[in-house]
Amino acid sequence: MIRVQREDIDVSAELERLTAGRGDIGGVASFTGLVRGGEDGVRAMTLEHYAGMTERQLAYIVEDARRRWPVIEITIVHRFGRLVPGERIVFVAVAAAHRAEAFAACEFLVDWLKTKAPFWKLEDRPGGSEWVEARVEDDARAGRWERTP
Amino acid sequence: MKVLYFAGLRTRIGRAEEQIELPAEVATVGELMAWMRGRGPGYAAAFAEGALVRAAVDQDYAGPDRALAGAVEVAFFPPVTGGGR
Numbered sequence: 001m002i003r004v005q006r007e008d009i010d011v012s013a014e015l016e017r018l019t020a021g022r023g024d025i026g027g028v029a030s031f032t033g034l035v036r037g038g039e040d041g042v043r044a045m046t047l048e049h050y051a052g053m054t055e056r057q058l059a060y061i062v063e064d065a066r067r068r069w070p071v072i073e074i075t076i077v078h079r080f081g082r083l084v085p086g087e088r089i090v091f092v093a094v095a096a097a098h099r100a101e102a103f104a105a106c107e108f109l110v111d112w113l114k115t116k117a118p119f120w121k122l123e124d125r126p127g128g129s130e131w132v133e134a135r136v137e138d139d140a141r142a143g144r145w146e147r148t149p
Numbered sequence: 150m151k152v153l154y155f156a157g158l159r160t161r162i163g164r165a166e167e168q169i170e171l172p173a174e175v176a177t178v179g180e181l182m183a184w185m186r187g188r189g190p191g192y193a194a195a196f197a198e199g200a201l202v203r204a205a206v207d208q209d210y211a212g213p214d215r216a217l218a219g220a221v222e223v224a225f226f227p228p229v230t231g232g233g234r
Contacts, residue, residue, distance in 0.1 A: 048156055053208035107182060118205070120156035121230045131157040134201070134228030145185075 001074070002058045004049060006081040009088045018075050018095050025072055029102035030093035031110045037085025043124045045132075047080045050118035054078070061112045065094070068108065069101035077107065078117065092131070115142040151215070152234060154195070155226035156222065158202065161195040178204045179213030201228055 001017070011032060019025050035045060064076050073095040083089055096102040120134045121132040152168045175184050182204070186196045196202060204211045205224040217223065 048206070048210070050153070050226070051156055053205055055223065057210075058209050070208065116210075116225065116229070118155070118224075118229050122156070131160070131227065132230045134230050 033090040
């Protein structure tokens with residue numbers, strides 16, 4: 001299930017939905033990304049996205065994960081709009097028969113969505129708002145999946 | 150053809166989308182970017198040589214050699230910055 005929404009993410013409801021009525025799931029691995037404030041003075045951010053393309057790119061990443069690992073269900077929820085430090089920004093959960101593939105697929109999905117999903121952060125700083133630049137480390141983290149299955 | 154701009158490119162150009170008539174000499178994404186530069190100061194800044202601009206044709210990532218024939222929607226934007234950090 002892929003969803004892009006302005007509202008907060010209800011993590012327990014998402015986990016409940018992921019596993020409801022199934023007896024074949026042995027474990028769920030999940031990642032919740034938060035808006036981090038603190039040292040660099042970010043007071044809030046606005047996440048812009050390319051509606052349509054976002055869902056399409058997330059669907060490709062999900063298909064790719066399913067080709068690599070025998071996972072049962074995948075949930076990705078990504079927010080857009082204005083967010084303040086401490087708020088949830090993204091949630092990824094993978095249900096599988098065994099924990100190894102759940103952990104691996106979850107990490108893969110998070111790494112890839114950061115480099116493929118068309119989202120841009122506009123940070124609200126004391127001196128004015130500023131578009132965040134992409135980080136080379138994020139490309140490197142995603143890139144290592146091109147070598148190891 | 151519909152052209153969309155996001156994030157810093159949208160800010161520089163001052164609009165989120167527009168309809169353009171492709172000139173006959175513009176056949177690829179790279180050629181479209183070069184042509185965009187000549188459309189005004191905002192465009193020149195957004196598409197400046199060395200600016201990190203990514204493109205999508207009909208909502209899939211496209212490199213500079215991608216042909217525009219048949220394309221309905223082209224988008225330009227900076228490298229993406231989603232997710233938690």
